[in-house]
Structure formats: C-alpha cells, structure tokens
Amino acid sequence: MELYELTIHELQDKLRTGETSSAEITASVFGRIDAVEKDVHAYITLMRETALAEATRADEAIRKGEIGALTGIPIALKDICCTKGVRTTCGSRILHNFIPPYDATVVEKLRAAGAVLTGKTNMDEFAMGSSTESSFFGATRNPWDLTRIPGGSSGGSSAALAAGECIASLGSDTGGSIRQPAALCGVVGLKPTYGRVSRFGLIAFASSLDQIGPFTKDVEDCAILMNVIAGYDPRESTSVPEEVPDYRQFLGRGIEGWTVGIPKEYFIDGIDPEVEAAVRETIKVVEKAGAKCIEVSLPHTEYCLAVYYIVAPAEACSNLARYDGVKYGFRSEEGRDLMEMYKKSRASGFGAEVKRRIMIGTYALSSGYYDAYYKKASQVRALIKRDFDEAFAKCDVILTPTTPTPAFRIGEKTGDPMQMYLSDIFTISTNLAGIPGISVPCGFTAAGLPIGVQFLAGHFQEGRLIQFASAYEKEAHLEKRRPRCHGI
Amino acid sequence: MEFEPVIGLEIHAQLLTDTKIFCGCSAKFGAAPNTHTCPVCLGMPGVLPVLNRKVVEFMIKMALATNCAVNRECNFARKNYFYPDLPKGYQISQYALPPAEHGWVDVEFDGRQKRIGITRIHMEEDAGKLMHDEHNPASYVDLNRTGVPLIEIVSEPDIRSAEEAAAYLRRLHEILVYLEICDGNMEEGSFRCDANISLRPRGTEPFGTRAELKNMNSFRNVQRALEYEIKRQQYVLEGGGQVVQETRLWDDTAGVTHSMRGKEEAHDYRYFPDPDLVPIVIDDAWIEEVRKAQPELPLEKRERFMRAYQIPAYDAGVLTTSRALADYYEEVVRLCGEPKIAANWVMGDILRFLNEEKRDIRECPIAPASLAGMIRLIQEGTINGKMAKEVSEAMYKSGKTPQAIIEEKGLVQITDEGALSETIAEIIGKNPAQVEQYRGGKDKVFGFFVGQAMKATQGKANPQMINDLLKKMLAG
Numbered sequence: 005m006e007l008y009e010l011t012i013h014e015l016q017d018k019l020r021t022g023e024t025s026s027a028e029i030t031a032s033v034f035g036r037i038d039a040v041e042k043d044v045h046a047y048i049t050l051m052r053e054t055a056l057a058e059a060t061r062a063d064e065a066i067r068k069g070e071i072g073a074l075t076g077i078p079i080a081l082k083d084i085c086c087t088k089g090v091r092t093t094c095g096s097r098i099l100h101n102f103i104p105p106y107d108a109t110v111v112e113k114l115r116a117a118g119a120v121l122t123g124k125t126n127m128d129e130f131a132m133g134s135s136t137e138s139s140f141f142g143a144t145r146n147p148w149d150l151t152r153i154p155g156g157s158s159g160g161s162s163a164a165l166a167a168g169e170c171i172a173s174l175g176s177d178t179g180g181s182i183r184q185p186a187a188l189c190g191v192v193g194l195k196p197t198y199g200r201v202s203r204f205g206l207i208a209f210a211s212s213l214d215q216i217g218p219f220t221k222d223v224e225d226c227a228i229l230m231n232v233i234a235g236y237d238p239r240e241s242t243s244v245p246e247e248v249p250d251y252r253q254f255l256g257r258g259i260e261g262w263t264v265g266i267p268k269e270y271f272i273d274g275i276d277p278e279v280e281a282a283v284r285e286t287i288k289v290v291e292k293a294g295a296k297c298i299e300v301s302l303p304h305t306e307y308c309l310a311v312y313y314i315v316a317p318a319e320a321c322s323n324l325a326r327y328d329g330v331k332y333g334f335r336s337e338e339g340r341d342l343m344e345m346y347k348k349s350r351a352s353g354f355g356a357e358v359k360r361r362i363m364i365g366t367y368a369l370s371s372g373y374y375d376a377y378y379k380k381a382s383q384v385r386a387l388i389k390r391d392f393d394e395a396f397a398k399c400d401v402i403l404t405p406t407t408p409t410p411a412f413r414i415g416e417k418t419g420d421p422m423q424m425y426l427s428d429i430f431t432i433s434t435n436l437a438g439i440p441g442i443s444v445p446c447g448f449t450a451a452g453l454p455i456g457v458q459f460l461a462g463h464f465q466e467g468r469l470i471q472f473a474s475a476y477e478k479e480a481h482l483e484k485r486r487p488r489c490h491g492i
Numbered sequence: 493m494e495f496e497p498v499i500g501l502e503i504h505a506q507l508l509t510d511t512k513i514f515c516g517c518s519a520k521f522g523a524a525p526n527t528h529t530c531p532v533c534l535g536m537p538g539v540l541p542v543l544n545r546k547v548v549e550f551m552i553k554m555a556l557a558t559n560c561a562v563n564r565e566c567n568f569a570r571k572n573y574f575y576p577d578l579p580k581g582y583q584i585s586q587y588a589l590p591p592a593e594h595g596w597v598d599v600e601f602d603g604r605q606k607r608i609g610i611t612r613i614h615m616e617e618d619a620g621k622l623m624h625d626e627h628n629p630a631s632y633v634d635l636n637r638t639g640v641p642l643i644e645i646v647s648e649p650d651i652r653s654a655e656e657a658a659a660y661l662r663r664l665h666e667i668l669v670y671l672e673i674c675d676g677n678m679e680e681g682s683f684r685c686d687a688n689i690s691l692r693p694r695g696t697e698p699f700g701t702r703a704e705l706k707n708m709n710s711f712r713n714v715q716r717a718l719e720y721e722i723k724r725q726q727y728v729l730e731g732g733g734q735v736v737q738e739t740r741l742w743d744d745t746a747g748v749t750h751s752m753r754g755k756e757e758a759h760d761y762r763y764f765p766d767p768d769l770v771p772i773v774i775d776d777a778w779i780e781e782v783r784k785a786q787p788e789l790p791l792e793k794r795e796r797f798m799r800a801y802q803i804p805a806y807d808a809g810v811l812t813t814s815r816a817l818a819d820y821y822e823e824v825v826r827l828c829g830e831p832k833i834a835a836n837w838v839m840g841d842i843l844r845f846l847n848e849e850k851r852d853i854r855e856c857p858i859a860p861a862s863l864a865g866m867i868r869l870i871q872e873g874t875i876n877g878k879m880a881k882e883v884s885e886a887m888y889k890s891g892k893t894p895q896a897i898i899e900e901k902g903l904v905q906i907t908d909e910g911a912l913s914e915t916i917a918e919i920i921g922k923n924p925a926q927v928e929q930y931r932g933g934k935d936k937v938f939g940f941f942v943g944q945a946m947k948a949t950q951g952k953a954n955p956q957m958i959n960d961l962l963k964k965m966l967a968g
Contacts, residue, residue, distance in 0.1 A: 330576050
C-alpha cells in the first residue's frame, strides 16, 4: 500500500512509531497528485511549497513529542474556506484573484492541530450545483469513472480524497454538498448540526443552511476531524456554545437495541433500482447488528425542494451582492459609469447557475412577493423541522439513500437545472431542519460506481451518527475497492 | 385655500460606543481614511457580524427617555441595495420587528406645549463615505464610518410647522446628548435629520402626497428647508398642480430644495431577516438595569431646579441646556448656598466668557469652588459687586482662587465706618456748592457725592454704607 492510500489513524500509528514521516506522507500525496490530477482535476490551487514546509515542521514537532490531533496529516480544503495569503475563489471568476487576509476558523483549527494543507479543491461556483461542473475552473471528474461527475458542490474535495490526492478533506454542505459527492465518490461525508462548526471564513452561499464538514476514508477519521473542527466560535453569532464530546469515544460501541426510522417518503419512484437495493441491504445489516427498523413518516418531504429553492437563492442573492467589482475580485473595465461597472462586472463575473439563483432569490424577496414566497417558505421550513422532531421521538437515527442515482455523466444534466436539483432530493431536508447527516459507502453498482447510505440524527447528535455509522461500517464488511484512476 | 403642513422626522443618531456595531474596530470620527476597518466591516467574503451589546443598551436608554415600549424580542434585517459606500451590498438594519415603539416627547414652542409621537426606534449600521475628486474623474471610498452604530428615531406625522419641527429636533438632540449616547454634532453627521412633508387643506383628515427632504445639516437648515418646502408645495397646489412623491435635497447656498432623480430612489430594498444574526432578547432585568443607570433628563432637571432652587423657568432652562452646565451650577449652589445669585453669575459672566471664546463649560478655568467662594465674599461684604466683576474676569484669565486675586489686587472693601465718615466729611467740605444744591432739593446731586466717595476710596467702599453715611451727613 502507498502512504496516500492510508487513513488518518493508520498514518498516525506509523508517525508515532517513526515508521514514516510527514515529509514522506506529503511527498506521497503530491506524487499521487502529479500522477492523477490532470485527469481528475480536483484542485483549483495547490499549496505544495507551504505543505512541504508544514510537513517538515510537523516532523520536528513529532521528534519533540508534540503531536497534535492532525500533526503531519495532508488535508485538502474546499476553495470556499478562506485561507490567509492563499487565493480563495469559491469556484468563481468574480473571485479568481481574491487573496483573503484571514483564515477561516476551521483553517485556524486545522493549522493549530498540525495539519498539512495540500490545497484548495474545486467546487461548483459559490457551491451552487450538484456536479462541480459549474466551476469557472472547469469540471472535476469522478475517480471511479472519469466520464462521470464526482457530485457537488464539494466534488473537488470528494474526488481528491477518492483519488488519493489527500488523506482527508473539508467541504461545505448547504443542501447536500458534502453527502452527495461523498456517496458518489465512495467516501464518508458528514454534515454537522447547524451551529456546530464555525462558519467564520466560509464564503456564504445560504447563511441559514451552510455548514462545514469532513470528507474521510472511514468513520474513525471522521471522528478525528470532527474533534478538531467542531466547537463554539465567538466570531459567529449562530455558533452554538454546546460542549463538544470526544467523538472517538463513540467508535465501536455497537447499536444493539437502537431503533432506526425508515422514512417511507424517501423510497420513491425514480430512485435507481441498484441504489434502492443497496440501501435496502443496509437495513438488513443494521438489523443484524442489533438495531430494530421501523417505518416513520416525514410528511412534508415533498415540499423540501420547493422550500429550499426559495430560501437558499433568497439568502444567496443578498450574500452575493458584495461582489460588485468595487473592492476586490473581478471588475469589468468596460463600464462607463457606476451602474454599468456593476452590471458588466457581475454579468461576466458570475456563471449561469449563480445568475439564475440570484434572479430567483431577488424575485422571491421582492416587495409584493415576499409573503407568498420567502415568508411562506420559512413557515413550511418550520413544519419540515417539526417532522424530524416528531420522527426522532420514535427512533434514534433515520436511514435513507443519500442520492437517488449513482454518479451521472459529465454534461448529462447541465442543460436541465431541475434534473440537477433533484439529485439533492434526499439531502436537502437535513439542512432545512439544521440536523446532522452522514453519508457512508454501502456498495457499488454493477458498473462499479459507489453508492452511499445516509444516516440522520437530532440536533447535536453527531456522536450518535458516528456510533451508528461505525457499527454499520464494521458489520457491512464492504470490499475494499480502488477507484479506476488508480491505474493511471 | 389654507393649507396645513404635515411633517414627520427621521433622525439618525451615531452612538458613542467605543467600537462599531458588528466588529471590534474603533467607531471614532476623524481618523485617516480606511484605517478603522477590518474584514468584517469591509464586508469581505466569509466574514460574519457579532452584535455589540452596548448598542442595544444605548438604544434602550433612548427608548426609555422617549417613553417607548421596549419589545422583548426583535431581530436584524438586511436592507439590500447597491452603492459603493456599502461594501456588503446590504445594510444591516431592523425592519418588521423594531426594538422600541409607541413613544412620545413633549416639546415647547411659542410658549405652548405639544406632544409629538414616536413611531419607532431601531438600530442599524452606518455606511461609508464617498469622496469625489474635484479635479479628476475619480471617486474614493472611506469605509471608516461603515459599521458605526446608529439609532433611527422615526416620529409620527404629528408636526405642523417648521418651527415645531425645529423644537422637536432640539428636544431629541438634548435628550441624546444628556444620555451621553450621541455627541449631537450635526456638521460631522453624528446627528442627521430627514423630513417627510406634505400639505393638506386645513380641517381635512387625509394626508397629501409627501416629499422626503434630505441633506439638512443644521437645525437652522431643517427649519429653512421645511419653510421653503411648505411654500413650494403650496405654490404647486394653488396652481392646480400635484406634489410628486420624491426625495428632494436641500441646497443650503441657494436656499431651495432640488428633486433627486426619481430613478435612483426607485428602490425595492428586499428586506428579510439577517440569517447571520440571532434574535435579540431584551428581558425585564436588562431594561431595569438600564433604567436604574438612567441620568436625570433635561425636563426633569428643569422642573427640579425651579422647585428646589426657586429660580425662574427661564433660568432653569438656560442652566440645563447641558448636563455639564447643570452640574457646574449645582456644585456652585452646593458650595455657596445662594441659588439665585449663583444662577445670575453662571448665566451672566461665566457663559459670556465661554461664549466669547466658544468654549464649553467643561473647559471653564473658573472652578465651581472659586465662583462659590467669590459669591460668599460678596455676601460677607468683603468685596462689592464692582470688585466681583474684576475678580471673576481675573479668575477666568488666571484660574486662580478669588482670595488670591483679592490679595494680589488689594481688593478689599472698606467697611470701616469711621474711615468712611472722614472721607465723606472731606468731600462735603470741598464741595460747598453741591451741598447747597442738594440741600435746596436737588436730589440728583446725590449721585455726584456717591461718585466722589467711590473715587476717593478707589471703588473699595461698601456702597450701601456710603449711601447711608452720605444721607445722614448731608442732612446736616
């Protein structure tokens, strides 16, 4: 096995015994990047030089016995997390030259834990998309099948991880942007509770839905990363001062006697038969591990997509107003006056999907439409949240498919936004309710594409999700396959 | 037809907090451009606002002082519009749920009192400032002011004249400054006023179409702009025309209002609750805490001064125009025990000295103890009124105590009856003709003798004693 193929905890064992060094691990990862990046295109910006320096520092620290939670581990960041002195584009032309003078809180935390930052990963422009095709910097390809999308919007982070171009990565999830690409790339992806991980320095898409979370190769690594990034941040008003448990303590505890809710509204027409079969199989696996599965109902599920596509664009149109060509980022030089500068900068700075959502959001907030759209959507959102509260009164976790289909082909849905939006149908409700959700690999299609299963729990029950996912992972004995790009 | 103006004022007051409303930058005025800024107030990607609780406290102070009901829960909303002085493309303000509503203040003008309703008070962030290069086709943005906390105070359309508007504005200004939550500087823009004004035929209920007036940066300009606008609208209506709903800018130099182009104000602000901030909960304990720390307000102080010191309403009004002046006066009274005499000195010499040099009472070189000491010396007969004038002037110039000045100048009043009698006898002896006149019934000549006596004593004689002795001795 190459070093880049290992998990965080496996590498930590080797670092502790001196069997390897961070410099070797980092070199292995960058060697892998050199081999496959031209095909996968997972990164927008590589941080090779600083990463190698960080690795050297990490090795010195290890020699002194100063080992932090992530000392020497190469980690990739979605290019939506601000990095001091390193270009942060959010996948957009309008920020193609933006260099933040500050680190996001999560980046500060990763640095403090000793992580080696490999680079900034590709994403749908402003995290608006489900395929990473809307990036100004070009599409990322799925390492399992280079003709397919890796999911999105955090497709760069999931693809980089699946291809071995990092040991773990961070993404952000507004409507499924961690869990959907995790499922399509065969890795573990967790969206924490809203307020659990600081949003400071996360470039906002939809402020009431955005949440940063980890992509990892297994559930134990997920717990390790959560230990580092979770916690209250006084710089964020919506951050919650809830105590952070040691998430590793939930690993390997078993789920004997747990009740698992299977929402009937999530097994719908249009779901891919192979996906449905794989997810039905996980029900058997968790039952074998001692859990009891019951049917639950989330009656407002059918409104989730509609509510999401009011709330998210409304917040986005306001959040993206700051990209006006005045202070930073792209400015069109063609404008003859202020209004023209605004219009031309935004017209050529933003891509089509971003403009579509700005227009939807602007419309939904306009005077005369606010009550019918934004206000109504906020009210239905409260009902969706209540659905989950009621369901969790009957069960410990909820189990659903993560996505309705496996990874689709590049270009397959770019012409039909509605089809694209439907690929988040099972993940959106989680963000609307603010609860945590995790996607864990649960098998492969006949064509060898990964399938994910999603587990959901109540607010701040990430520990419960990790316990459940770790038990499933252990019981499932999934065969270890490698992505096709491996041979490249 | 006779028209009646209907006026409502919107006042923006910059709050005197140390730091800005949503970040830790200094909120002070006057720094070099763009030095009081950080990623948060610059609205850079990914940054988030955190509310400065001092702003809420100051807002509660104003709400209590203007008899508003404080709502237990309120939230911030985004007001979306594009402008280069607004780096986020939206202003964080409050909309559907204001923190304070339904207040009022009483104002006096023309010797009458009137109650003006306050619709609401809310908190918001200020925008930056544009500076246009006069020589080059360029504009610059100074974002020091971006994020400085403001409260907006919206009045009911209860105001019926320009004069009334000015009285209301002065009342709010006085309260804000008394509360020490705003420095009230209209020229620097820390106290700004916009006005909505319409006319309706007197005796009718429905409001006419209103114009919004902006750019009035002094009390006088508010009054002038409203007076002009009343005349303008009257002219339009009397000529059979219609008032256009629009924003008009006051032109100070020309003394007229100009229409702003309609297109620029055709805004749909698309207000919605700011998802980056949580609802603000103001519980009873917080309100009580603020109430307890609330200073005495100008009207209360005025009434107490009239009651406790038995001074006229006019004096009480002058002495309470600022908290510092009132405190100065009260300290003088406490030390000398003479409220009316103290009032005369403070309103007379002290304010005159200060006004001549445009200084504030806080910069007055005469300590309250010195003024009180001087008043006591007058009362004890050590110095007379004329000497006191000299003493006060010298105290203002040097900051020395009255005792020191009296010693330096040898300014002690002569109250020795024997010595004064001798002087008067001498004067009578030297001026037989005038004595004759006086005794012959020409009372006016008495003043001549007083003058002579004062001259002979270099003004140091006790005037009352001179009077008494002269009367007695001239009677023969």
